[in-house]
Amino acid sequence: MAVVDKNRPSPEWIEHLRKRYPCEQEIDRVLTRKLERRAGPPYAPVSLDTLQAGTEALLRTQLTEPFTITDTRWLSGGASKLQMAFVLHWNQPGVGRSSTPLVLRMEPSEAITETSRLREFQIIKAMEGKVPVPPTYWIDAYGEYLPYPAIVYGFAEGVTKPSKSTSTVSGVGTSIPPEIRETLGQQFVDHLVTTHTFDWQQADIGAYDRPAAGTEALEWALNHWERVWEEDSHEDVPLMRLTMAWLRRNMPPVDHISMVHGDYRLGNFLYTEHDLRISAWLDWELAYLGDRHEDLSWSAKRQFGQMAEDGKTFLVAGCLPIEEYLARYERASGLKVDPERMRYYDIFNNYKCLAIVLATGYRAPFNGKTHQDVLVAWLSGISYPLLEELRTQMAEVL
Amino acid sequence: MELRPSFQIPALIKSLTDVVLPAVDPANKLAQEQGQLVVAMLHLMAQRLPLQYRYDCHELKQFLGLADSLASHGAAVPELGETLAALATDAEAGRAVLSRAGVEPAELEATNLALRTSVGAAISASAMAADGPATKAINAAVMAHAQEMLLRERAWLAMQGWEGPNAGLPAVETLIGG
Secondary structure: OOOOOOOOOOHHHHHHHHHHOOOOHHHHHHHHHHHHHHOOOOOOOOOHHHHHHHHHHHHHOOOOOOOEEEEEEEEOOOOOOEEEEEEEEEEEOOOEEEEEEEEEEEOOOOOOOOOOHHHHHHHHHHHOOOOOOOOEEEEEOOOOOOOOOEEEEEOOOOEOOOOOOOOOHHHOOOOOOHHHHHHHHHHHHHHHHHHHHOOHHHOOOOOOOOOOOEOHHHHHHHHHHHHHHHHHOOOOOHHHHHHHHHHHHOOOOEOOOEEEOOOOOOOOEEEEOOOOEEEEEOOOOOOEEEOOHHHHHHHOOHHHOEEOOOOOOEEEOOOEEHHHHHHHHHHHHOOOOOHHHHHHHHHHHHHHHHHHHHHHHHHHHHOOOOOOHHHHHHHHHHHHHHHHHHHHHHHHHO | OOOOHHHHHHHHHHHHHHHHHHHOOOOOHHHHHHHHHHHHHHHHHHHHHHHHHHHHHHHHHHHHHHHHHHHHHHOOOHHHHHHHHHHHHHHHHHHHHHHHOOOOHHHHHHHHHHHHHHHHHHHHHHHHOOOOHHHHHHHHHHHHHHHHHHHHHHHHOHHHOOOOOOOOOOOHHHOOOO
């Protein structure tokens, strides 16, 4: 068997993968770019001065009047992107002279989730006014002004978890107290319903390919994640092979193509503690047009919820019992929740998550490609409990 | 198991060099000095870890040679009788260990990797074939293998705490006996 050097991918191998795993055009572009750049240098620390200069260069193409940037500082949070907070002093259209706190969110050289800033920008713009999203200002889609592709966001007020609670990285293990569960839980359902029933046909989302009814969206998604597995994995894992074969053999056709958030869960929304309103849904980078059951299954994952005080009832997002969660969703959306498809997407989600944390979670830090290799390497350890979960799921369906 | 020192140590060095050390108070000389030494020590570990096993084997071989010389030359010295007898016992044990020391860890790791790839290809190929008793048996074998392997992998990383303190994982030492 020919040995592929995944750290120095050949043009022939890249082309082979592109043909073998056809997926959405923008996803193909991003994954191809990742491979073409892989043999290049590792991520080198970027100074705040460099980011400020790049942001100023980007803004000069967007603003006609003078502006200044001050108060630059690093933000932490998330395993995937670099974030710089700053204040923009400018003549804001419709407002006048303003000092606006903003955030620059930029990719590292290779991220644990290699995604498109253009898609992220488009979907957030499209969802503005429909569900709470952070204000989005400008984009450097191809890294023309900044070292890597980036988006300039406004600050959204709020917290991802109660100020007094603790959790591990990426929001896993967050605890929601009883008195706020109903208010947050209802919004959690409502915003998912709005996202899934959003009229994407009319939206300006040119970076999203529009799938036909049937299994086309799912085939693209399977190709996407199997391609990521092939591109980034180091050790082959028999269970992953078996799972992908099962996923391909059992593809359920979609009855209603929805905008799928792709990472809809506790930890990915902000809420304001004084009035318990969800103020922004974050991390839209994995959004795509597909089957709502992906979000429903992902949001109900054990890692993103907690047990109620009775020790028996699992609470989705730490807020609602799963039966209640799904019943409210069905009532509000008019869309059925199909247990068979929930089970299919439970397996799909674990495969996808493992492609991210076990395959890319190894490859990106191995090549020194991120700004926080040690965090990404640490996170890759969660792969083994996830594989165990996948094994028990597969045992039920084989 | 992906989380092995050859993968972990470079990530530690990069984090310390790029993020942590630049943020250490320049006036805190003790912290500055120890930070630099931690990085230097990690570099040394990363460089030498792949050779550690070979180094130890070589060292044992050399000491066995010296032990033989001592035994040979010391045989003419009556006062050394008791000491040389003890040395002979330990040298015999050392030779037994050296004879069992096999391939180097890197070769073992590379062989595992190659076999994983071939196994993966065989599983994917079998999935393309028509369903039948053979496919079912292959699936069952993969699942049984996964169960055993995942118990070992989860036990290896139990200290990370992903599964909480009550996961009931056995000590990894009990799972890798032979």
